[in-house]
Amino acid sequence: MSLYHLSNYEIKRGNKKIIIPLGSIEQHGPHLPVSTDTIIAEYFANQLTKKIPSYSLSGIPSGVSFEHKPFFNISISNDLLSELLSQVCISLGENGFNQIIILNGHRGNLGAVQYVPQKVVRINPKMKVFGINYWQLIERDFDHGGFVETSLMLAIAPKLVQMQKAKSGYLNKKMLHSTYSSFLSNTASFKITKNGILGDPRNATIKEGRKIISVTMKNLERTIIELDKLLTM
Numbered sequence: 001m002s003l004y005h006l007s008n009y010e011i012k013r014g015n016k017k018i019i020i021p022l023g024s025i026e027q028h029g030p031h032l033p034v035s036t037d038t039i040i041a042e043y044f045a046n047q048l049t050k051k052i053p054s055y056s057l058s059g060i061p062s063g064v065s066f067e068h069k070p071f072f073n074i075s076i077s078n079d080l081l082s083e084l085l086s087q088v089c090i091s092l093g094e095n096g097f098n099q100i101i102i103l104n105g106h107r108g109n110l111g112a113v114q115y116v117p118q119k120v121v122r123i124n125p126k127m128k129v130f131g132i133n134y135w136q137l138i139e140r141d142f143d144h145g146g147f148v149e150t151s152l153m154l155a156i157a158p159k160l161v162q163m164q165k166a167k168s169g170y171l172n173k174k175m176l177h178s179t180y181s182s183f184l185s186n187t188a189s190f191k192i193t194k195n196g197i198l199g200d201p202r203n204a205t206i207k208e209g210r211k212i213i214s215v216t217m218k219n220l221e222r223t224i225i226e227l228d229k230l231l232t233m
């Protein structure tokens with residue numbers, strides 16, 4: 001359940017976790033909206049609230065996507081994103097929520113997210129803050145506007161996908177997608193992909209999207225349960 005839809009008197013403080021979906025606004029090729037990462041992170045956060053005692057917040061769309069220049073992106077610095085997330089967590093702690101999960105949907109946010117737990121715990125040692133990168137739990141090679149992201153979007157927000165405009169992007173079978181997506185974070189994606197896509201979205205389907213969602217949800221739930229166990233040891 002989204003916390004934003006509740007009144008002050010309906011919000012139950014205490015043991016519930018807060019899930020903060022973190023996305024980006026950046027180009028995802030000619031067939032997907034710039035909000036793709038935010039929509040996917042929000043979707044998983046909302047689904048998770050049905051599985052574990054938690055509230056989700058609306059997705060934070062301000063991410064670090066400078067690597068997509070000159071394609072469209074709205075980006076803030078690593079420092080600002082890290083500080084923004086830390087202050088939101090600290091404020092949630094003051095409101096009685098000590099367990100926070102930052103559900104990250106964009107690779108470029110990795111650097112900023114990793115500093116948040118230590119920043120928050122220095123201020124409030126009772127808090128438990130984790131960053132989870134959903135694409136590390138999909139059990140597929142990640143892409144950018146390719147088969148995986150397009151299938152996910154077909155399953156989550158089909159009206160926002162323009163399949164007739166989908167085109168193959170940069171493909172290099174010898175290199176793992178996960179390896180070259182980190183390469184892309186350091187180099188202009190425009191230079192390498194030409195059309196902003198990493199992978200090939202043309203065979204993406206709703207059915208595949210639902211399969212990826214089901215695997216990812218199981219892995220997300222399992223990860224959160226494991227984290228809880230470790231913390232109570």
Ligand SMILES: [Zn+2]
Nearest residue numbers: 036037144149
């Ligand atoms: Zn994306």
